[in-house]
Amino acid sequence: MVQPAHHMHPLTPLITYSSDHFSPGSPPSHLSPEIDPKTGIPRPPHPSELSPYYPLSPGAVGQIPHALGWLVPQQGQPVYSIPPGGFRHPYPALAMNASMSSLMSSRFSPHMVPPAAHGLHPSGIPHPTIVSPIVKQEPTQASMSPGGNSKSPGSVKKEEEKKPHIKKPLNAFMLYMKEMRAKVVAECTLKESAAINQILGRRWHSLSREEQAKYYELARKERQLHSQLYPTWSARDNYGKKKKRKREKQPQQQIQDTESSLASKSKKPCVQYLPIEKPCDSPASSHGSMLDSPATPSTALASPAAPAATHSEQAQPLSLTTKPEARAQLSLHSAAFLSSKAASSSSLSSPSPLLSRPIPFATMTHTALLTSPPSFPAAIPSPQAALAVLQAQPLSLVTKPAD
DNA sequence: GCACCTTTGAAGCTG
DNA sequence: CAGCTTCAAAGGTGC
Numbered sequence: 001m002v003q004p005a006h007h008m009h010p011l012t013p014l015i016t017y018s019s020d021h022f023s024p025g026s027p028p029s030h031l032s033p034e035i036d037p038k039t040g041i042p043r044p045p046h047p048s049e050l051s052p053y054y055p056l057s058p059g060a061v062g063q064i065p066h067a068l069g070w071l072v073p074q075q076g077q078p079v080y081s082i083p084p085g086g087f088r089h090p091y092p093a094l095a096m097n098a099s100m101s102s103l104m105s106s107r108f109s110p111h112m113v114p115p116a117a118h119g120l121h122p123s124g125i126p127h128p129t130i131v132s133p134i135v136k137q138e139p140t141q142a143s144m145s146p147g148g149n150s151k152s153p154g155s156v157k158k159e160e161e162k163k164p165h166i167k168k169p170l171n172a173f174m175l176y177m178k179e180m181r182a183k184v185v186a187e188c189t190l191k192e193s194a195a196i197n198q199i200l201g202r203r204w205h206s207l208s209r210e211e212q213a214k215y216y217e218l219a220r221k222e223r224q225l226h227s228q229l230y231p232t233w234s235a236r237d238n239y240g241k242k243k244k245r246k247r248e249k250q251p252q253q254q255i256q257d258t259e260s261s262l263a264s265k266s267k268k269p270c271v272q273y274l275p276i277e278k279p280c281d282s283p284a285s286s287h288g289s290m291l292d293s294p295a296t297p298s299t300a301l302a303s304p305a306a307p308a309a310t311h312s313e314q315a316q317p318l319s320l321t322t323k324p325e326a327r328a329q330l331s332l333h334s335a336a337f338l339s340s341k342a343a344s345s346s347s348l349s350s351p352s353p354l355l356s357r358p359i360p361f362a363t364m365t366h367t368a369l370l371t372s373p374p375s376f377p378a379a380i381p382s383p384q385a386a387l388a389v390l391q392a393q394p395l396s397l398v399t400k401p402a403d
Numbered sequence: 404g405c406a407c408c409t410t411t412g413a414a415g416c417t418g
Numbered sequence: 419c420a421g422c423t424t425c426a427a428a429g430g431t432g433c
Contacts, residue, residue, distance in 0.1 A: 168426045173411035177427060193428040194409040201410040219412080235414045239424060
């Protein structure tokens with residue numbers, strides 16, 4: 001219902017993985033050969049890479065479907081929404097047409113896109129990542145703008161204030177959420193984002209590798225574009241700008257909760273959310289199988305209201321309580337990471353759940369990474385091939401013996 | 404009015 | 419370098 005015009009996956013048109021190269025997404029940075037996350041140097045992407053999504057040539061602009069265009073029309077919302085008071089515009093380079101050219105023409109600008117009039121892009125189109133002036137700015141941490149302009153504290157401060165808030169580019173999951181939120185909301189008539197997100201989180205895991213790959217790829221491109229638009233921008237710019245969340249206790253508490261009483265949550269027990277999703281969680285995610293009977297918090301999570309939870313649902317019933325835990329306790333690396341994932345979702349059932357269900361892409365990439373050179377993605381001729389390869393990977397690889 | 408909640412992933416920060 | 423923290427979206431909720 002929410003599905004607009006496209007029948008196919010909204011991303012398909014974008015990530016058509018043209019025959020040329022399928023990069024299984026831009027999996028966890030380690031795999032992303034395109035950008036050097038460290039140097040921040042956006043490796044000159046293959047023309048063939050960006051162009052299809054972010055046409056740089058003015059001429060091509062109008063005819064090329066926007067990379068994230070699907071996001072916009074779908075919800076009538078831009079990828080980068082701007083908070084109240086701010087603009088609500090799509091990533092210029094994402095949803096625009098004509099503006100693209102001007103945008104692009106400036107993308108290589110050595111410095112941050114001129115904040116022009118409060119965030120307005122020179123083209124007149126505000127960049128979605130540009131949010132009105134500073135967000136809850138804190139006293140000011142001697143702006144350490146990457147640009148490293150040494151100015152007097154005063155002017156720096158001023159500039160900071162004038163400096164529009166450039167948001168982080170969305171990651172794969174965020175993009176996925178953007179796209180699917182409306183759908184889920186429609187299906188479930190749910191509105192609480194927290195609940196929706198839980199559902200989306202599960203669905204995310206139940207996505208096939210290819211599907212996730214699409215989003216990883218999209219996210220990668222998005223980061224690329226972002227870095228091109230804002231060469232000097234760094235996540236650091238936004239770091240600590242938001243009011244600090246006082247969830248210090250959260251992770252720990254969750255751990256404790258998990259250990260002691262999974263049911264008793266601090267504020268909003270996940271129990272509140274999960275049951276709700278039951279009815280709507282798409283059954284489509286039933287490749288599952290593993291992860292059955294999570295003897296766990298699921299008691300609380302697996303709402304009694306939904307006795308017949310789908311596989312997918314059971315697949316991640318722990319995600320809520322376990323995830324933070326896992327995150328806190330396990331390294332995101334290889335075995336630990338994988339096992340944590342597996343454990344969190346299946347811990348008690350099948351011996352190798354990962355084999356019976358699509359390995360979360362992230363996991364997959366980890367696997368790939370561990371078992372293959374960074375070039376792995378590029379080496380895979382097609383998504384199918386990639387899939388085949390991955391599927392062929394013995395699970396043992398997954399639990400790679402950490403270096 | 405604003406922080407929280409919730410999710411995953413990317414990136415920054417810290418020890 | 420490993421591990422932790424913050425932020426990105428989003429909208430109901432609670433203070």
